[in-house]
Amino acid sequence: MTEEETLRPAWSQHFTPDAIQELLAHGPFAKITPDWAWGGSTGKGIRVAVVDSGVEYDHPALEGCVQGGVVVEYDAKAKDNYRIKADEKPLDVSGHGTACAGIIHSIAPEAEIYSVRVLGRNMGGRAIQFAAGLDWTIENDMQVVNLSLSTSLEEFFGLFHDLTDQAYFKNMNLISAVNNIPEPSYPSLYSSVISVAAHDGHDPFTYYYNPNPPVEFGAPGIDVEVAWNKGQYLVCTGNSFAAPHITGITALIRAKHPELTPFQIKTVLLACAANTKRQSK
Amino acid sequence: MNPDKNINEEKLSEQLQRLLTSIEASGRAVLPKSNDVLLKSIVDAAARIFGAAAASILLVNEEEEVLEFKVSTGEADHDLVGTKFPYDRGIAGYVFMTGQPIATSNVREDKRFNQDFAKSTGYVPDSILATPLILTDDRIIGVMEVLDKIDATSFNMHDMELMGMFAQQAAMAIDMSQQIDSIEQALIRGLKRLAKEDKTQDSSDLKSALDHALTGENRTTDLLELADLFNDISGLGEAERKACIQVLTTFAEYRKSTSAPRRFSK
Numbered sequence: 001m002t003e004e005e006t007l008r009p010a011w012s013q014h015f016t017p018d019a020i021q022e023l024l025a026h027g028p029f030a031k032i033t034p035d036w037a038w039g040g041s042t043g044k045g046i047r048v049a050v051v052d053s054g055v056e057y058d059h060p061a062l063e064g065c066v067q068g069g070v071v072v073e074y075d076a077k078a079k080d081n082y083r084i085k086a087d088e089k090p091l092d093v094s095g096h097g098t099a100c101a102g103i104i105h106s107i108a109p110e111a112e113i114y115s116v117r118v119l120g121r122n123m124g125g126r127a128i129q130f131a132a133g134l135d136w137t138i139e140n141d142m143q144v145v146n147l148s149l150s151t152s153l154e155e156f157f158g159l160f161h162d163l164t165d166q167a168y169f170k171n172m173n174l175i176s177a178v179n180n181i182p183e184p185s186y187p188s189l190y191s192s193v194i195s196v197a198a199h200d201g202h203d204p205f206t207y208y209y210n211p212n213p214p215v216e217f218g219a220p221g222i223d224v225e226v227a228w229n230k231g232q233y234l235v236c237t238g239n240s241f242a243a244p245h246i247t248g249i250t251a252l253i254r255a256k257h258p259e260l261t262p263f264q265i266k267t268v269l270l271a272c273a274a275n276t277k278r279q280s281k
Numbered sequence: 282m283n284p285d286k287n288i289n290e291e292k293l294s295e296q297l298q299r300l301l302t303s304i305e306a307s308g309r310a311v312l313p314k315s316n317d318v319l320l321k322s323i324v325d326a327a328a329r330i331f332g333a334a335a336a337s338i339l340l341v342n343e344e345e346e347v348l349e350f351k352v353s354t355g356e357a358d359h360d361l362v363g364t365k366f367p368y369d370r371g372i373a374g375y376v377f378m379t380g381q382p383i384a385t386s387n388v389r390e391d392k393r394f395n396q397d398f399a400k401s402t403g404y405v406p407d408s409i410l411a412t413p414l415i416l417t418d419d420r421i422i423g424v425m426e427v428l429d430k431i432d433a434t435s436f437n438m439h440d441m442e443l444m445g446m447f448a449q450q451a452a453m454a455i456d457m458s459q460q461i462d463s464i465e466q467a468l469i470r471g472l473k474r475l476a477k478e479d480k481t482q483d484s485s486d487l488k489s490a491l492d493h494a495l496t497g498e499n500r501t502t503d504l505l506e507l508a509d510l511f512n513d514i515s516g517l518g519e520a521e522r523k524a525c526i527q528v529l530t531t532f533a534e535y536r537k538s539t540s541a542p543r544r545f546s547k
Contacts, residue, residue, distance in 0.1 A: 153419045181445030237384035
């Protein structure tokens with residue numbers, strides 16, 4: 001092993017140009033093309049939740065696609081240590097959620113976006129707020145959920161596993177950014193979610209499948225121009241910005257093919273990955 | 282009266298006396314606190330490894346709910362040190378709230394970066410890579426930043442992931458160093474109580490040495506000075522270190538041998 005290989009970071013290594021493996025789609029899978037999967041779709045009517053720092057509802061890049069949302073607050077005295085408040089005109093306390101929503105909207109312009117704000121100043125409550133936000137999306141019939149957040153707390157492994165299974169059995173697609181720090185984090189490592197890391201391309205529809213999971217997909221996430229709170233735009237890098245690309249594409253597929261289940265959608269995503277070659281036999 | 286306790290006390294007194302004498306003999310070099318040295322070495326290494334013009338570390342001050350610049354190197358330099366700002370301001374605040382690193386270029390257009398503040402220091406970077414200092418229990422103790430990639434316009438994914446690993450090591454080292462400081466302070470407080478409670482024993486250089494160290498105008502400063510002494514011990518010879526270990530062991534044994542409420546028996 002060379003020194004360069006030894007030092008190569010853990011999550012994005014599968015999506016560097018020389019590491020991307022060419023895959024073959026056979027038989028009926030070879031007939032699944034991007035045009036079939038999402039051609040002509042705008043994501044119309046698909047409910048997409050962004051579990052994050054909030055989404056700035058009136059950011060010009062979002063063109064009014066934000067339909068409302070909730071704020072999840074940590075409250076040591078409340079049942080299960082959290083409280084949920086309606087948030088009809090959501091704000092974004094950092095800009096990160098607006099960045100994710102902006103990417104989703106640019107791909108699926110007619111998807112309905114819901115802001116689930118789970119970040120706050122109480123650091124001890126982070127994982128609980130996050131879990132409660134995810135639970136809200138399950139209880140409130142969201143169809144696609146962008147999770148550009150994760151926790152590495154082992155004690156939350158079970159809770160998040162349970163929530164992601166519940167979501168899966170409710171026909172939801174959870175798209176989870178893998179941690180930017182190469183260590184296990186939840187829920188990105190579960191098979192019931194679609195996990196995403198960054199590659200350095202810029203075409204929003206060019207993504208890759210990694211045949212050596214847990215990280216499954218690589219989408220643009222390096223030097224991406226994104227919307228930010230207070231009407232701003234920034235150039236940012238992180239797996240956080242890769243996940244919303246797959247979220248947007250998933251919303252397109254679901255709008256065009258409402259009959260598909262979460263595992264079928266993952267199959268469609270694999271079939272349409274840029275490193276999948278179609279071969280009819 | 283328990284004869285064993287007396288023996289223990291005498292042993293403790295003797296050993297402390299010897300220790301303090303040897304420390305006094307070696308002179309109290311004014312060394313920086315171990316934690317500061319550690320932080321400086323971390324930012325120096327980070328700037329070097331990631332090809333950055335500058336680097337800094339901010340640590341959480343939970344009481345005030347602020348992040349505080351503890352050390353910086355390079356162009357930003359020392360003026361920053363001691364500056365505080367709320368959790369939800371600036372790039373560091375964002376990283377602290379989310380626990381996720383972020384790399385951003387064209388920082389001059391980035392409002393998360395506290396513009397007024399940066400201007401006041403006269404240094405506005407073009408690119409930033411900011412990474413949380415996270416412990417294994419997911420607790421974030423601060424944020425490490427490297428500023429201005431020297432040979433590129435921005436920090437890349439590779440930098441981000443490597444810095445994540447580097448920051449984990451750094452966080453553990455910083456946490457350990459802070460814990461050692463706390464243990465030192467706790468030990469000093471214990472010694473102080475011990476000295477005060479020892480009313481009858483005719484005393485000894487132990488008491489006077491401790492009194493001398495503890496009767497300054499500012500109690501906290503004195504405690505920290507005494508903590509310095511303990512830091513110094515690590516730089517002394519093997520014999521001194523062994524003596525120190527013996528003293529600590531004796532102290533621990535003494536604690537175990539006494540039942541609450543803890544008093545010197547007469």
